Amino acid sequence: MARIELNEIAHSYKKNPKDDSDYALKHIHNEWKDGGAYALLGPSGCGKTTLLNVISGLLTPSQGRVLYDGKDVTDLPPEKRNIAQVFQFPVLYDTMSVFNNLAFPLRNRGTQESEVKKRVMEVAEILDLTPFLNRRAAGLAADAKQKISLGRGLVRSDVAAILFDEPLTVIDPHLKWQLRHKLKEVHEQLKLTLVYVTHDQVEALTFADQVLVMYEGELVQIGTPQELFENPKHKFVGYFIGSPGMNFLSCTVDGNIARVDGVGIELNDETASLAHKATGKLELGIRPMYLEVNVESVKGSIPATVKTVEDQGSFKVLTVNLSGNILRARLPEDQAVPLNEAWIRFPTQRTKLYADGRLVNK
């Protein structure tokens, strides 16, 4: 078990990186607690896998140090770190039986055969692989194969953390749920640190205690699923998490009123006072779920034209036009839907202000 610290990590695949855009990882400074379940969420190409490989030692970062329990492991190769990694596609030793696959990491480390047998049996039990132990690994289904990849990490008693690189990509949807459930179970049973890389928000939000959102080589927000939803620190988090994503409107701030193409929207006092110090392009952000929609004019509401209504089953998505800006609102099933004109209201506590993509806050 280990606490993993990433100390001022930056990595570039180029030999002589010139500016920021040459870096796959820009500036990562973070700590992963022992026994935590973390999800690393971000779009393809944002540097998730690079970061994972830095942690596991497959890649040495251009700058910064990696520490396990305070011990510097930056220059240690993967086999010398107490880490296991599960890849996107199941990696198996085709010619070996399931038993030998699971025993492989132990045998390579010169473990006694009696101990090997004991460990393999234990792990097979946890992963429900016992009936397959004598089968050749190559003939099994994708989910069983992925469990074997995971098992090769679990057999080592010294393993501190398991890293998953989009492990459910090749698994059938109905098995995905089962396997994810299994992962949580393993996590609770063995109290290992798990780091789970994915681009699927549902996977990340259901799996992890802490979600780290990555965007263009940076960790833009770290928090619980709820924090990410309610208080996105970066415009990207707003877009990426939630369905549909957050609404953004370019604005200027005047006192505690934000002006969007002539329409005034009230901000809360704290945001308003901070807004004056903020530099860069200002944008107003609100979750479709929190945007209030009324059929008639109420206090503080603004008229907008209804464009479309999409029925998504348990809720409806209303698209409105507010003086040239498109906004989406998520309405509960039972709420009245305006036909042509909607009166929308921005609840001040839910209305966020972003400067150059970053949340304006303390």
Added chain:
Amino acid sequence: MEKWENNKAWFLVLPAFIIVAFSAFIPLMTVVNYSIQDIFGPGQSVFVGTEWFKEMLGNHRLHDALWRQFLFSGLVLLIEIPLGIMIALAMPTRGWGVSACLVTLALPLVIPWNVIGTIWIIFTRPDIGLFGVGINSLDLLEVPFDHTAKPLYAWITLLAMEVWHWTPLVALLAYAGLRAIPEAYYQAAKIDGASSWATFFYIQLPKMRGVLTIAVLLRWMDSFLIYAEPFALTGGGPGNTTTFLSIYLVKLATMQFDLGPAAAFSLIYFVIILLFCFAFYQALLNVGRGEKA
């Protein structure tokens, strides 16, 4: 659902069938025809049944040529396959080195067979050849090197030529097989603490199985059919020590004009190659699948 009875589609196979008939089946049948007759001249032939087959199967010159052939093809596989794999493992995986290696490797493959023979005659000549003069100037050998002087020298020259000519093919196939292994396998092996031997044995070799099957089959067939190189280099000599099956066959058919025995011999030859290819294919397909199912 019941199957729709409509066999008209078979007509679409007809063109392929006709081409195969003319390219393979009919020529083969002519050979069968020759093998059961004694032909004296145009229009003069006698049906002899299986006599030629019996004669050929008991022919000790054929036996000698056959054992020589097995030895040669066996040595070729034993040298070329491991050597090809080693070259492929040593080749660079990125940068300009890749194209340089590929082009250099492919060079021997584009030279015609009989030209190869000529090149090696000159290369090994004891008076002007680089290799011949070079090795003799070291003064290590009791009998100075000359591929016509001793059967061993003739064999060494032939094997060296064959290995030089065809190992690149094995290396290219093995290289293609190696390139197709996803990076994650190597990464997983690293994390599992596998030695480079274990990585080779449990990842690279199993993943190369497909291409190595093709390499073994091609090299077996080609070396079993070898003709032009020994014909150009040694002509089957010294004595009969490099008279392989095809050289003997050509002697029989075109020099002695024994068409009947030669045809029977051809068919036996054909069956041997077919049997071996089948055996190799089955063996390689099932290798490593031996563990309990």
